[in-house]
Amino acid sequence: MTEADFLNSTRASYNAMAIDYDERFRDELAAQTLERAVFAGFAELVRNAGGGPVADVGSGPGRVTAHLHGLGLSVYGIDLSPRMVELARREHPGLRFEEGSMLALDIPDGTLAAVVAWYSTIHVPQERLPDVFAEFHRVLAPGGYALVGFQVGDEQRVYTEAFGHEVSLTFRRWQPDRIAELLAGAGLPVRARTFREPERWEPTPQASLIARKPPLPPADDQTADDQTAGDQAAES
Template sequence: MTDTVYLAAVRESYDTVAADYAASVKAPAELDPLSRAMLAAFAELVQTTVGGSVADVGCGPGKVTAHLTELGLSAFGVDVSPKMIELAREAYPDLRFAVGSMTALEIGDHDLGGILAYYSTHHTPPELLPVVFAEFHRTLAPGGHLMLVCRVGKDEHLRRTIAYGDRSAPFESYRLPADRISELLDQAGLVVTARLVQALDEGVKGTIASFMVRKPE
């Protein structure tokens, strides 16, 4: 699958469900203690080392972007869905949001102190993840930090015919083993410094993994 094909499908689906998604997605204050702690640790790592701007890629309606600014970061959001960006701008008019793709970020080389990819890479076909991780490497400053959070599994390709109550917004997603994701990050020249694997909430099947990653100086 080419990046053009999958990005068009993701854009259309999220544009369709944007309002329902924004209403249903948890605010950072409602997350579990470990997830909140990981976000706080990421913010501290960026602030106490390289500093600089932080891109929240796949920012959706901007709730986590706003949380990063509350943690003291100079954060802005990027999302492939124009409707999501519209909602983010309405909710947080003082913050910066832009339509864009993580496969080709409109950000200069070495410009970022940090990147947050919070449940935003799982729609990317596995063969295109090296492109995404190469973009993360390109845009991060030496010593910069990436926090990547995603659901993991056993090379699963999942198809949903209903998303956020809408039958017209199908989604395809992928779950890779955590070890495979670590390998791909390493191949992109990024170093995994910590990895947290958690079971999801009771009654929800699956596992999530949070990766703390650093670009070597």
């Protein structure tokens, strides 16, 4: 499958089921205690690092974008599906949502405080994940955070029907170790991870990883290095 093929089928599928997806998942976070704790911790980390713009990539109807906004982040949404973007704008008129793909973000280098990909990398073929994480690394400022949520597993599911609509959509499950390895390979070492067993209707365990682009060393370190070099020179 070419890149255009998988992006086109994902886009068309979410266009078809945007309204139903929104109705099904709108209130889901209310029942997800651990996920809300992850978002709260993540928001605090981002705020403590100085804050700044946050992109929720694959934002769908914007429920996570709105939740993160409520936690004090300057967050906006980006989604492949124009119907999802339209819906998110209608549901959250105070927030910004744009059309775009996580494989080629229209964002300048080193400008974001954080990137969130909440159950959206699940539609990207595994061999393209290094490109996605390289893109996250590119747009993050030094010290910026990435949060990735996904179902745990090894298999993929191809759906041809969802909510009564004809779709062509592949859902991929990942092993957290593999995703951590790919994030680290892109220059985003993982700082924290959650794993929980399935609850209610879920068929698989769920995981999230928080990775961080290494911050620049404090200017003082340079002074300390110069000082050490000076001391060593004086002693020799």
